[in-house]
Amino acid sequence: MKTSVPELRLLISLIEGSPECFLSEKETPSLEMMDAEELINLYFSIKERLTQLGVKPSRVQGPPEKIFITKDYRIRISSPDGKELILSPLVKTVFIFFLKHPEGVELKELPSFEGEMYKIYCRITGRTNLSSIRKSISRLTDIEDNSIHEKCSRLKERLSMYFNEKTLDYYVVKGRYGRGRGIALSREYVVWE
Secondary structure (H helix, E strand, O other), rough: OOOHHHHHHHHHHHHHOOOHHHHOOHHHHHOOOHHHHHHHHHHHHHHHHHHHOOHHHHHHOOOOOOOEEEOOOEEEEEOOOOEEEOOHHHHHHHHHHEEEEEEEEEEEHHHHHHHHHHHHHHHHOOOHHHHHHHHHHHHHOOOOHHHHHHHHHHHHHOOOOOOOHHHHHHHHEEOOOOOOOOEEEOOEEEOOO
């Protein structure tokens, strides 16, 4: 059973306790006509459906903020002149890399993306020692090394300083073992210069 976006918004708004925010005037009276038992049954039905869809209602909030990325990979929030997102070069490399791959990437495939990460990192870092740069990227793409997990963890930590708990999930690198990792943020919210 496929759930439409308006239906999902309605479900979420009902769970969050504010049905008025997504309901049209036409839909509101039907809810107002329900008695307490009907509303309680509806509440539990909605909660069950959201669980089936993998949606955590308390983590859902309106649309995320846009991020603007310049040619030299400066990242700004909300507008081209907005607050700059400050990340260390390797963490920024991971963020940019996953933003460039909306389909996600399996970590076991990272070695095949070493060249792409190298190019991104070279544009971000101020380092000039090519051997040192290669070593850092090699560690980052080595599936036996923990470097990619460390950088994803640091990324989440830094992003939590810029985004609240309810919108943070849009921006962090997430995934399950054996499946692709990626950033959930719709690319319509990413503006490349």
